[in-house]
Amino acid sequence: MECRLDNLAFSWKEPLFRSLNAVLTGGDLIWLRGENGSGKSTLLMLLAGMIPHFQRGTAYGGDIILQGRSLKTNPPKTFFPLIGYVDSRHAGLYLLNESLEEELLLAASILNQSRQEIDLFLDETGEIFPDMRGFTRCRFSSFTPSERCLALLLLYAFQGAELILLDEVFKTADPECMMVWEGFIRWLVRERKAALVYTCHGLELEGGAVWRLQGGDLVI
Amino acid sequence: MDGFSGMLEALAPEGVSLLLEQHRPGLLDGWCEKLLSQPLPRHSLWSEPARRLERIGGLAGWVPDHFPLFFFNERVLEETAAALSARRGQVRTETADRDRAAALLAELDIMHLGERSPYTLSQGETKLVWFLVQYAKAPRWLLLDHLPSGLSPAWQEKLIGFIRNRIMAADTPPVSWVLGALPGEEWYEPLLAAGNWRRITWESAQKILGDPG
Numbered sequence: 122m123e124c125r126l127d128n129l130a131f132s133w134k135e136p137l138f139r140s141l142n143a144v145l146t147g148g149d150l151i152w153l154r155g156e157n158g159s160g161k162s163t164l165l166m167l168l169a170g171m172i173p174h175f176q177r178g179t180a181y182g183g184d185i186i187l188q189g190r191s192l193k194t195n196p197p198k199t200f201f202p203l204i205g206y207v208d209s210r211h212a213g214l215y216l217l218n219e220s221l222e223e224e225l226l227l228a229a230s231i232l233n234q235s236r237q238e239i240d241l242f243l244d245e246t247g248e249i250f251p252d253m254r255g256f257t258r259c260r261f262s263s264f265t266p267s268e269r270c271l272a273l274l275l276l277y278a279f280q281g282a283e284l285i286l287l288d289e290v291f292k293t294a295d296p297e298c299m300m301v302w303e304g305f306i307r308w309l310v311r312e313r314k315a316a317l318v319y320t321c322h323g324l325e326l327e328g329g330a331v332w333r334l335q336g337g338d339l340v341i
Numbered sequence: 342m343d344g345f346s347g348m349l350e351a352l353a354p355e356g357v358s359l360l361l362e363q364h365r366p367g368l369l370d371g372w373c374e375k376l377l378s379q380p381l382p383r384h385s386l387w388s389e390p391a392r393r394l395e396r397i398g399g400l401a402g403w404v405p406d407h408f409p410l411f412f413f414n415e416r417v418l419e420e421t422a423a424a425l426s427a428r429r430g431q432v433r434t435e436t437a438d439r440d441r442a443a444a445l446l447a448e449l450d451i452m453h454l455g456e457r458s459p460y461t462l463s464q465g466e467t468k469l470v471w472f473l474v475q476y477a478k479a480p481r482w483l484l485l486d487h488l489p490s491g492l493s494p495a496w497q498e499k500l501i502g503f504i505r506n507r508i509m510a511a512d513t514p515p516v517s518w519v520l521g522a523l524p525g526e527e528w529y530e531p532l533l534a535a536g537n538w539r540r541i542t543w544e545s546a547q548k549i550l551g552d553p554g
Contacts, residue, residue: 133461156493157465209407210464265367266407289464292490293406295365295523322493 122147122188122203122283122316124168126339130182131172137163139337140183147283147314150306152325155334161320162208164334165286168318169206170197187284202232205277205285209292212269221257221272228280242279249304267294271302278309285309287319345376346400348550349482349519358508358518358536360529363543369486369521370405376553377403402475402483406490410471412459417451417470418442420459424477442477449473449503465491469500476507479514486521489528501531508536 122145129141137160145151155161166172173181174196185192187200197204218224225239247253261269270290277285291302303326309315318332325331333340353359361369414420421442422434446452451469454462459470468491475483489497504518518536521543522529532538 157469157491157496158463160463162463212407265365265371267367289491293366293487298365322489322491322497 122314123186124188124284124316125186126183127186128183129167129185130180131160131163131167131178132180133163133178136180137178137337138334138339141339143332143339143341145284145316145318147316148310149316149318150310150326150329151316151318152329152331153318153320153334154331159334160337161334162288165206165208165288165318165320168192168284169204169286170195170200171206202277202280203283205274205280205282206288207270207273207277207286207290208288209266209270209290210288212266212273212290215273216261216269216276219260219262221259221261221275224272224276225257225279228276232280239279246275246278246305246308249308250301265293265295265298267291267298267302271298271305274302274305278305278313281313283313283315285315285317287317287321289320291319291321291324346481349401349517351549352541352546353482353517353519353539355515355517356537358532358538359520359546360533360538360540361519361521361543361546362524362540363521364523366487366490366521366523367406368543369484369519370407372547372550372553373403373405373484373486400481402478402480404468404472404475404483404485404488406468406486410467412474415458416455417457417459417462418446418455420470420474421445421477424474428477428479445473445477448506450499465493465496468492469496472500476516479512480516481514482517482519484519484521488520488522497528501528505531505535508532 124145126141126143129138130136131138141164153161153164163172166176167185170192172178173193181193188203192200216224218227226236229235229239243253243257250256261272264272267290274285274287291299294302306317306326310317330341363369412420414423418439419434422438425438425441426432426434443452443455446455449469451466451473454466454470459467462470472485488500492500507516508518518532520529520532
């Protein structure tokens with residue numbers, strides 16, 4: 122997997138990014154940092170293709186190239202299931218069923234996979250999260266926002282997402298939930314060779330790199 | 342006094358603020374969400390449950406972490422001024438409201454957001470503006486679950502400094518702050534040192550607050 126930012130420039134009303142250049146490859150773990158309002162969430166929305174396909178600014182220059190194709194001209198659905206985007210504000214909106222088990226069954230039917238492949242996934246991830254099967258059967262309505270985000274990440278992992286974008290998803294995770302988060306992130310990066318970019322104030326995961334948004338530029 | 346204010350009055354009477362120690366974040370937000378969203382799907386806006394909700398809105402401010410927030414004005418300054426006029430029961434803002442709103446924005450160091458549309462703000466900026474709007478309504482209680490989340494360390498410090506100053510200034514009418522936090526966190530210590538606080542576990546508080554669902 123390769124994702125390239127080519128002279129990426131973007132403005133909402135005011136210019137936000139001047140000319141960002143960077144490359145993400147499978148196995149990268151990136152902590153995207155910056156002050157409030159520096160554009161962290163906007164950059165993740167650009168990487169997810171949410172911008173410009175669902176929201177537009179006033180200017181979009183350059184491009185983002187994912188697996189050789191433009192995210193600017195190709196809508197996100199054409200990249201399915203490559204991109205996983207979890208945003209703490211709207212996590213619940215992406216879940217279509219009442220439990221993760223039902224979500225996994227739906228995903229399996231879309232991807233022409235069998236029930237056994239779900240079981241295989243649960244066995245594999247069960248090493249990270251011993252109560253994985255119990256978690257998949259819980260109703261989303263009983264979840265905290267952080268648990269809803271975690272469920273969405275697991276769904277993307279099952280679907281085989283290779284570019285995973287996490288926007289402020291740990292901000293209200295309790296220590297136990299945080300351990301599960303960390304376990305899955307490391308597993309996705311190490312075993313699945315996914316590239317993972319996350320934003321969170323004050324949480325540096327060991328072994329990752331830092332990208333800092335500062336004054337419209339990306340400092341790597 | 343209805344059930345809602347009775348519950349909060351029992352926990353945080355006038356002059357006392359409340360630190361709710363939660364074993365996991367989001368419990369206070371979850372309680373507020375249930376309480377406030379419960380009447381709406383099943384009742385008309387003129388029903389007794391909806392009117393109760395309106396009374397709650399006049400009494401309490403809430404700064405949630407995860408819910409889409411709604412603003413009614415095109416600029417942050419005007420939104421803050423509207424909250425100040427609303428506390429007098431007026432819809433139209435006056436020059437004095439706008440001046441006071443500007444002073445509040447300056448005090449929180451977000452004057453640079455004054456002319457922005459609230460819908461163009463980042464998550465952290467939205468939280469700061471929503472906080473200020475809730476504060477400007479002069480609620481009897483202001484509820485915040487896990488105040489630092491979503492804010493950079495610099496903005497956490499500014500927000501805590503703002504609240505600390507407001508506690509020291511002994512606002513009139515008085516505000517009781519109700520903060521949700523994990524036990525042993527450091528960020529709330531400067532606040533606890535500044536005023537009269539009651540510290541209570543979420544489980545103990547819930548015996549009084551009940552389950553709104």
